[in-house]
Amino acid sequence: MRSMMKGASTILLATASLAAIASPSVLTAQQSKPWEQISIPAMHEFKPHQPTRIQLKNGIVVFLQEDHELPFVSGSVVIPGGERDVEQTKAGLVGMYGEAWRTSGTEKMSGDAMDDFLEAKAAHVETGGDIDSTEVSWDSLKGDANQVFDLAIDLLFHPKFSEEKLQLAQQQAAAGIVRRNDNEGTIATREASKLVYGANSPYTRQPELATIGAVTVADMQAWHDRTLKGKLIVAIAGDFDPAAMEAKVRATFERLPPVVATSPRHDEFKGPTPGVYFINKDDVNQSNVEIVGLGTDRRNPDVPALAVMNEILGGGFGSRLFQKVRTELGLAYAVGGGLGFDYDHPGTLRVEVLTKSPSTVDATKAALTEIKGLTAEPFSDVELKRAKDNILNSFLFRYDTRDKVLAERVKLEFYGYPADYLETYRTALEKVTLADVTQAAKKYIQPAKLAVLVVGNEPEIKPGLDSLDMGAVHAVDITIKQPQSPAGAAGQAPQ
Numbered sequence: 001m002r003s004m005m006k007g008a009s010t011i012l013l014a015t016a017s018l019a020a021i022a023s024p025s026v027l028t029a030q031q032s033k034p035w036e037q038i039s040i041p042a043m044h045e046f047k048p049h050q051p052t053r054i055q056l057k058n059g060i061v062v063f064l065q066e067d068h069e070l071p072f073v074s075g076s077v078v079i080p081g082g083e084r085d086v087e088q089t090k091a092g093l094v095g096m097y098g099e100a101w102r103t104s105g106t107e108k109m110s111g112d113a114m115d116d117f118l119e120a121k122a123a124h125v126e127t128g129g130d131i132d133s134t135e136v137s138w139d140s141l142k143g144d145a146n147q148v149f150d151l152a153i154d155l156l157f158h159p160k161f162s163e164e165k166l167q168l169a170q171q172q173a174a175a176g177i178v179r180r181n182d183n184e185g186t187i188a189t190r191e192a193s194k195l196v197y198g199a200n201s202p203y204t205r206q207p208e209l210a211t212i213g214a215v216t217v218a219d220m221q222a223w224h225d226r227t228l229k230g231k232l233i234v235a236i237a238g239d240f241d242p243a244a245m246e247a248k249v250r251a252t253f254e255r256l257p258p259v260v261a262t263s264p265r266h267d268e269f270k271g272p273t274p275g276v277y278f279i280n281k282d283d284v285n286q287s288n289v290e291i292v293g294l295g296t297d298r299r300n301p302d303v304p305a306l307a308v309m310n311e312i313l314g315g316g317f318g319s320r321l322f323q324k325v326r327t328e329l330g331l332a333y334a335v336g337g338g339l340g341f342d343y344d345h346p347g348t349l350r351v352e353v354l355t356k357s358p359s360t361v362d363a364t365k366a367a368l369t370e371i372k373g374l375t376a377e378p379f380s381d382v383e384l385k386r387a388k389d390n391i392l393n394s395f396l397f398r399y400d401t402r403d404k405v406l407a408e409r410v411k412l413e414f415y416g417y418p419a420d421y422l423e424t425y426r427t428a429l430e431k432v433t434l435a436d437v438t439q440a441a442k443k444y445i446q447p448a449k450l451a452v453l454v455v456g457n458e459p460e461i462k463p464g465l466d467s468l469d470m471g472a473v474h475a476v477d478i479t480i481k482q483p484q485s486p487a488g489a490a491g492q493a494p495q
Helices: 002-021 024-032 093-104 111-120 144-158 163-179 184-197 210-214 216-226 242-253 302-314 318-327 357-373 380-399 402-415 421-431 434-444
Strands: 052-055 060-065 072-080 125-130 131-140 233-238 277-279 285-292 334-342 345-356 451-458 474-475
Touching: 002 302, 024 357, 052 242, 052 474, 072 144, 072 402, 093 111, 093 131, 093 163, 093 216, 093 345, 111 125, 111 144, 125 144, 131 144, 144 242, 144 421, 163 216, 184 277, 184 285, 184 345, 184 451, 233 242, 233 402, 277 434, 302 318, 302 334, 302 380, 302 421, 302 434, 318 334, 318 357, 345 357, 357 451, 380 421, 402 421
Parallel strands: 060 233, 277 451, 277 474
Antiparallel strands: 052 060, 072 131, 072 233, 125 131, 285 345, 285 451, 334 345
């Protein structure tokens, strides 16, 4: 009994000590939240340091961004034309071209010799291809800038495509193809885009073993000769004398013939057929859910309001999707998304949900509810302010160096946007009102036109996807096509 009394006394003393620590004065100080009284100064006026733009008489555009902070010089030449411009039978050409262009080297220096030369100088010359362009880029110390520039230009004008390097690129491409269904996230992103744009769209066309095997050295040379006639955009940044650099660039590029204008594209974008689509992957214990629809392009005047709407819907920890689906309901590892807007074609409306297999249906329903809520639940002043602050503050990090500003100017030039687009876009964001966001949501959020794609383990998804009440579940075939020999027998992947 005495030991019990002693224990009780100890507890009382501890309680008293805690009470003393948590005194009214301390609690009051905690509740006052003094950090909220910190004065936050207004953001500086957004005035990125713009590069000098020079348009040569043949139509080629040059940007020079002088920056003497470090003794480095970097540059690039962006060339119009990319994978979306390749015929279906040669799908994958641009990716292999971007690889073999650099590894093959030039008439004067092989790719292997180029590797040794650049490694000795801690410099780089690289090539690559994208959906709508190809590029050669370089960087070096200031003292080696002229040599590395000349090497990059030699690679641009005098490549010597090698059969050996093409075969190596084909082997690497083939390895990527046979492994493309290994990761459920990669599958979900790829197949969701197909639902929106179409399986045969230039924007979703994927290389197959047969199409990469059909590419020849002559194809790569023909592609190079064709695209080099387009409007090149030359960009150079770093520690250089601007007058001397301009003279060097003019001497290099002004001798070229007038650029050949790129023909306008006439792609069709119909959006997905509404419904539920499923890809079974039996080696996972979670589901990747993609809720998709058709977006818009950046020339749309509603883009500032849509950007704010996106931030409210799925733009981080404070967004509706995150707060409801992940924080409150605990149904997702990750959730987010919004309505996309690309520079020269419609983007995709895409909301991604990563969840455990048994919670697939509940998580999907919760995300769909939040999307539908954009047209039904009023936006608040708090949401508007948070969203605008997040976007506007991001400008400080997205364009905080001269290199980043230069890269953005090149992009704007490539797609034909005005030089002051960043400034006008930021100003438009500041002016977005609750009424603007509400109107944009009602105009562009159309739940009845959305498709749901799930990549997951079918036996573990309980209840089944049919309980989403969106009609029959459509199985998506992601089988990797095998090349066929002339006789119709399965062929072999490139060796």
